[in-house]
Ligand SMILES: Nc1ncnc2c1ncn2[C@@H]1O[C@H](COP(=O)(O)OP(=O)(O)OP(=O)(O)O)[C@@H](O)[C@H]1O
């Protein structure tokens with residue numbers, strides 16, 4: 001396999017591209033990350049730095065490894081048998097890929113929203129406060145307050161406040177997805193990982209969630225995987241384009257969409273492929 | 275190999291395949307209709323068979339206790355016979371029997387191509403006739419009547435008596451002519467029954483308690499001898515205590531025995547004199563009569579009352595007459611207790627095993643082997659489990675327990691023989707594969723997205739299992755437990771080796787310390803069916819009991835299963851809503 005450092009950036013191959021200064025610093029630094037599912041390699045030497053309190057979009061054709069990369073950040077890939085990794089993913093001074101990392105604590109620092117809404121079969125209230133409950137919080141007042149705040153941030157409060165103790169499965173698909181977002185932020189994480197959060201939603205619900213993301217980025221570092229170019233252009237500050245397991249290009253969103261340096265990126269964002 | 279700079283490959287539009295002539299209509303096989311019909315037919319057949327069986331059991335079982343009229347037959351030879359019609363049939367009499375018949379009867383037989391109809395009558399009066407039943411051929415019958423004074427008398431011994439009441443006497447008084455409906459007779463009967471019951475209570479409970487205390491003290495003294503040595507100071511003291519206690523208890527016993535003696539003497543004086551249809555007399559103590567009624571003189575209310583009273587006796591009383599009469603309460607209790615104990619053991623054991631296999635064990639060859647073995651366990655003949663249970667639980671485990679905790683009772687075993695506990699454990703072993711397989715499937719069916727959602731919230735593996743996986747899997751797990759329960763409750767073969775007996779007067783729970791006696795052998799409805807139907811002296815008399823007991827067993831299992839299903843429904847509703 002010819003290893004080609006395919007992301008063309010102003011710096012030397014192998015070093016992460018650091019977006020324009022003036023941000024809030026680096027939240028996660030991924031360095032030469034490789035991942036294999038059994039014998040087949042899914043990610044090749046991915047290096048990228050995710051900025052604090054910014055929205056970073058991962059785009060690329062289906063199967064290029066966006067979800068895999070996202071799931072590496074909270075080590076969800078650990079659950080899959082036969083996954084092997086090399087490289088480094090650092091949050092501050094800590095390499096989260098270290099054997100010694102407390103994965104449960106790590107996941108408590110991250111909220112994750114999945115492609116398909118996956119509310120638990122319990123009441124809306126119990127769903128939202130689940131991260132607190134598993135963290136050992138028993139104080140009823142705190143739970144109720146957190147639930148209200150999280151639902152408000154997820155723009156679900158008005159619809160759900162009168163039915164908090166009804167089953168979450170009685171919500172519509174879009175409401176369920178917002179519930180999952182509320183759940184993801186209820187634990188007060190630093191980083192929000194979203195894997196195609198709008199793929200199952202209609203345009204109205206999608207725009208609500210986009211507004212939501214816009215509001216949330218003041219407090220959270222958000223990494224979002226999306227297939228929707230307009231969405232990436234609308235919500236994100238930085239965009240990474242991936243292809244066949246490699247990071248092709250990474251930069252601020254305007255640059256990627258208006259003036260990409262790579263031919264592949266151009267082909268993808270202009271819709272000639274994908 | 276992929277060059278990073280290569281342009282993206284855009285898939286070329288594929289060409290449509292060449293056109294092909296279409297069939298005018300979809301053919302039958304493609305629609306699957308014949309398979310559907312076959313399936314439907316098989317299903318209908320299966321349902322019909324199950325329904326037929328249930329109907330048979332239900333019909334026979336439900337009718338057994340209904341009071342039937344007593345027919346008095348005038349036979350051709352001038353003999354009279356009284357009995358309850360049981361069932362009919364045809365048979366082919368020997369030629370010489372036919373030849374001896376009057377010509378009109380011969381003509382009828384010839385018309386039926388040599389076949390004769392006959393009816394089985396339950397005549398009762400085993401003590402007089404030496405038999406309970408008699409076949410009567412149609413040509414023997416000269417006339418049938420249903421006299422209103424014929425009585426159906428259920429007795430404690432000798433089964434049923436069918437005949438007329440002549441007279442009765444109370445105390446030292448003279449015999450008085452009476453009918454069953456006379457208030458004086460009924461009062462005397464009630465008094466005699468109550469007295470008999472108090473005799474039984476004294477014998478069973480008070481004398482039983484004295485015996486128990488004595489036995490316990492005797493064992494206690496032996497225990498002291500074991501602990502401190504034969505003839506040691508402690509042993510001497512214990513023996514002295516035992517001696518004084520014995521003499522005191524013996525006085526109590528003598529007092530009770532005198533009381534019983536007195537009551538029995540009174541009991542023997544209250545008597546009734548009956549006569550069978552031919553006039554043969556039979557005298558019996560009133561207390562021996564469980565119930566008597568004029569079978570041909572009952573109105574609907576009385577019939578229903580007798581019917582219900584018999585059912586009540588059946589489910590609440592102890593068996594008598596080699597289990598063919600009386601009730602099956604000990605068997606009901608034994609079946610229930612054993613099944614519940616089994617569920618209590620099998621449910622946690624099976625669920626924990628399945629959880630470990632599915633969630634924690636590394637999925638490799640070893641786990642596959644374990645899984646295959648568990649599945650195969652379900653196919654081992656149940657009698658093998660019985661042998662294993664006897665050898666491992668009763669002899670090995672129970673024997674060790676006896677050695678350790680009950681040395682003073684040896685050589686008579688306490689736990690070292692079949693009993694309720696060992697039966698439950700054996701059946702738990704027998705049914706655990708069902709629970710494991712069902713639980714594993716239920717756990718595997720919990721969507722991956724749910725587990726990932728929980729883990730992504732920072733839940734540990736155990737929290738995820740506890741709050742997400744188990745609640746979701748609970749209905750499936752309950753289904754497994756229900757199946758296991760139904761299987762266990764209806765299993766008989768292994769129990770015959772590990773603790774079921776024909777007659778166990780003492781229930782595994784009673785008022786004597788320590789109240790729970792899991793080591794005791796017990797009765798079981800399934801075994802009761804086998805015993806009454808195939809092991810009793812009088813199989814014809816036992817036959818109705820087989821149906822009734824079967825009906826009861828089916829009802830019991832259905833009731834237990836239904837309870838579990840209700841619990842399952844409530845659980846799944848609860849877990850679908852809020853939890854924690
Ligand atoms: N559990 C797995 N086991 C083996 N291979 C996997 C597994 N999950 C993903 N892959 C492979 O890894 C590659 C990247 O998958 P990934 O899910 O990250 O793609 P993606 O970019 O998220 O695609 P999509 O846009 O369709 O969601 C794919 O080739 C996929 O087949």
Ligand SMILES: [Mg+2]
Nearest residue numbers: 066067068195
């Ligand atoms: Mg994906």
